[in-house]
Amino acid sequence: MPVEETETKVILTHPADESTSLTILKHGATVISWKYKGQEKLWLSDAAKLDGSKPVRGGIPLVFPIFGKSKDEKHPAFKLPQHGFARNSPWELLGQTTENPLTVQLGLGPEQVDPELYKLWDDGKNDFTLILSVTLGDDYLTTGIEVENTGSNDFEFNWLFHTYLRIPDVTDVVVNNFTDAKCYDQLIGENYFEKSPMISFTEEFDRIYKEIDSKVIFQVVEFGKVLTTVERDNLPDAVVWNPWIKKSEGMADFEPKDGYLKMLCIEPGHVNSFVHLKAGEKWNGKQTLRNGGEIKVQTNIY
Numbered sequence: 001m002p003v004e005e006t007e008t009k010v011i012l013t014h015p016a017d018e019s020t021s022l023t024i025l026k027h028g029a030t031v032i033s034w035k036y037k038g039q040e041k042l043w044l045s046d047a048a049k050l051d052g053s054k055p056v057r058g059g060i061p062l063v064f065p066i067f068g069k070s071k072d073e074k075h076p077a078f079k080l081p082q083h084g085f086a087r088n089s090p091w092e093l094l095g096q097t098t099e100n101p102l103t104v105q106l107g108l109g110p111e112q113v114d115p116e117l118y119k120l121w122d123d124g125k126n127d128f129t130l131i132l133s134v135t136l137g138d139d140y141l142t143t144g145i146e147v148e149n150t151g152s153n154d155f156e157f158n159w160l161f162h163t164y165l166r167i168p169d170v171t172d173v174v175v176n177n178f179t180d181a182k183c184y185d186q187l188i189g190e191n192y193f194e195k196s197p198m199i200s201f202t203e204e205f206d207r208i209y210k211e212i213d214s215k216v217i218f219q220v221v222e223f224g225k226v227l228t229t230v231e232r233d234n235l236p237d238a239v240v241w242n243p244w245i246k247k248s249e250g251m252a253d254f255e256p257k258d259g260y261l262k263m264l265c266i267e268p269g270h271v272n273s274f275v276h277l278k279a280g281e282k283w284n285g286k287q288t289l290r291n292g293g294e295i296k297v298q299t300n301i302y
């Protein structure tokens, strides 16, 4: 069976190769595993809560309608917890949409969100439908989101795929194609242009790269070999995050404590500015993670 549904999960198995599969937890519609030919490509904490009591520490949590915590008291999302409520709500499997490549959709509307949480966004005034499409390709995983404003008032939101990539050792990898991109470094609170030809990791890392053209891809490269390629559609920003030693120690659901060496978050999103969505309108964004790839060097100067 290419698509199997249990009470808490949806499992997709590639019809031509059962060693290629993925698992989606209905809680948060979080993809918690993507195996390409038997090799796990996503990082999931050993202490991740998979029972719906917390957002999942690992896989691909979904960030909506706010990235981080709003600092603007007057903003409609000010009262929401960090990263909003999509990653912390029970999504529903809508069904399989295509056989080749294998695609399923999951949906979320206000009625599924904890009412106490939903109320914190603009006093519960915003009516929306989220549809997540998850595709398991031969050597890729695509997650696409459609946000529809089904209400009568306009609203604004951030979207982000908080993707935790599993890697052999973060100190051995570099990531390309952020060179000359605008960047906000969350650790020092400063804006600058990224100047490194490749970014590398030797300490805590938390940067928002902004307004990067859709045709620019990001690649995680280990000793000259591409491990994973990240492609984006209509998601201009990308957060790159590694908690390193101290921050990992402070997260109860982060295990093992040296797990930061085995993970790197590359998070395509629309977070530098809000998407303004008029009543009745729809917005779409998409990321594709591809196993391997040829090294491609691109610039952010146009």
Ligand SMILES: O=P(O)(O)OC[C@H]1O[C@@H](O)[C@H](O)[C@@H](O)[C@@H]1O
Pocket: 082, 083, 162, 186, 206, 207, 239, 241, 267
């Ligand atoms: O602990 P959370 O809410 O899952 O967030 C994890 C990280 O998410 C990243 O996207 C942020 O840039 C970090 O600042 C944050 O620490």
